Amino acid sequence: MHKKITRRAFCSMLLALPFPARAQQPKKVPRIGYLSDFEPATESTRAEAIRAALRERGHIEGQNIATEYRYAEGKRDRLPELAAELVRLKVDIILVAGGAPMIQAAKNATKTIPIVMVGQGVDPVEAGLIESLARPGGNVTGVTLLATELGGKRLELLKEAVPKVARVAVLYNSANVASVRDVKEVLPVAARALRLTIQPWEVRAAGDFDRVFAAMVKQRPDGLYVPASGALMRPNQKRIVAFALKSRLPSMFNRGEFVEAGGLMSYGADLAESYRRVAYYVDRILKGTKPAELPVERPMRFELVVNLKTAKQIGVNIDPNLLARATKLIK
Numbered sequence: 001m002h003k004k005i006t007r008r009a010f011c012s013m014l015l016a017l018p019f020p021a022r023a024q025q026p027k028k029v030p031r032i033g034y035l036s037d038f039e040p041a042t043e044s045t046r047a048e049a050i051r052a053a054l055r056e057r058g059h060i061e062g063q064n065i066a067t068e069y070r071y072a073e074g075k076r077d078r079l080p081e082l083a084a085e086l087v088r089l090k091v092d093i094i095l096v097a098g099g100a101p102m103i104q105a106a107k108n109a110t111k112t113i114p115i116v117m118v119g120q121g122v123d124p125v126e127a128g129l130i131e132s133l134a135r136p137g138g139n140v141t142g143v144t145l146l147a148t149e150l151g152g153k154r155l156e157l158l159k160e161a162v163p164k165v166a167r168v169a170v171l172y173n174s175a176n177v178a179s180v181r182d183v184k185e186v187l188p189v190a191a192r193a194l195r196l197t198i199q200p201w202e203v204r205a206a207g208d209f210d211r212v213f214a215a216m217v218k219q220r221p222d223g224l225y226v227p228a229s230g231a232l233m234r235p236n237q238k239r240i241v242a243f244a245l246k247s248r249l250p251s252m253f254n255r256g257e258f259v260e261a262g263g264l265m266s267y268g269a270d271l272a273e274s275y276r277r278v279a280y281y282v283d284r285i286l287k288g289t290k291p292a293e294l295p296v297e298r299p300m301r302f303e304l305v306v307n308l309k310t311a312k313q314i315g316v317n318i319d320p321n322l323l324a325r326a327t328k329l330i331k
Contacts (some may be wrong), residue, residue, distance in 0.1 A: 004257035017300045020231040030093075030286050032067045033086035035106060037098035037231040039073040045257070046097060049272065050118070055280035058288070072102070074231035076175065087113060093285055095278065099230060100127045100177050107140060114291040116281045117142030117273045122178045123149075125295060133296045141291040143277050144298055145269045150254070151182045151227055152190030154267050157304065158223055158252040159194050161265060164316045165250060167197045169221035171212070171240065173232040187202045188295040206236055224251040229258065237261050256305040259330060264310050269299035303327040
């Protein structure tokens with residue numbers, strides 16, 4: 001005679017079965033949306049650095065996280081559509097690798113999906129993206145790079161490196177909010193203190209460079225300063241650097257990659273450190289922390305990069321005291 005199996009005994013029997021025999025629930029793999037201002041080739045260095053930082057925290061692309069990449073390729077009008085696409089895909093986090101217009105587009109597309117700033121130049125409080133650095137509120141947090149606040153410091157370093165500089169041409173993209181603020185508000189104050197004359201030159205599209213360079217030469221500047229490396233400047237990096245070299249102009253940039261390409265100097269946030277912090281935000285959010293509870297971080301470390309090969313090529317002798325403070329020297 002068969003004994004009646006109780007519900008508890010049946011459950012115990014199920015638990016005793018070998019692992020593969022049990023119904024397995026596939027574990028949900030978190031999806032990250034990556035929204036970039038650039039095209040894939042220009043963005044690849046930053047994207048790979050962030051992937052590497054995520055790997056260090058145990059989040060491995062293709063294993064336990066997946067990333068959906070969307071590239072605006074310099075076309076700002078595509079931002080709302082790309083942000084909406086990521087929202088439709090129900091990604092768990094949106095990383096925004098670009099400035100205020102991109103963050104705003106993501107913010108307009110979703111009030112619930114966490115948005116992590118990968119590092120942008122405009123003060124995010126001033127731009128209305130967050131309530132405060134300590135308490136961002138809403139669904140936006142991440143890293144801000146203080147690109148504009150460092151404008152005065154960059155001019156000071158250029159003057160220190162090349163004391164004879166008196167007239168500095170400033171090449172800027174008028175569609176870049178951070179650059180416009182730099183040119184209109186930050187640089188004039190710093191220039192007065194350093195007794196420098198600023199010559200602003202506006203570019204709006206890739207086709208403007210040759211015309212602007214030809215006109216710039218007639219104004220005979222002693223130095224060149226490029227305040228931000230957004231969707232127009234970075235893809236045209238080689239053209240800008242080639243012009244500075246040909247014109248024997250000491251040049252100052254906000255990113256080391258311009259110096260590696262042949263520019264003279266750069267000063268800005270330590271980008272590798274910033275990307276590690278982006279991975280920290282992703283990790284915390286995936287583990288359940290709300291963006292509103294994660295303060296927005298400013299850079300802790302800054303890099304001064306100097307290209308000694310370029311200095312020699314344009315006939316500049318940089319003060320050894322300044323070289324001693326450089327984070328990286330390119331020989």
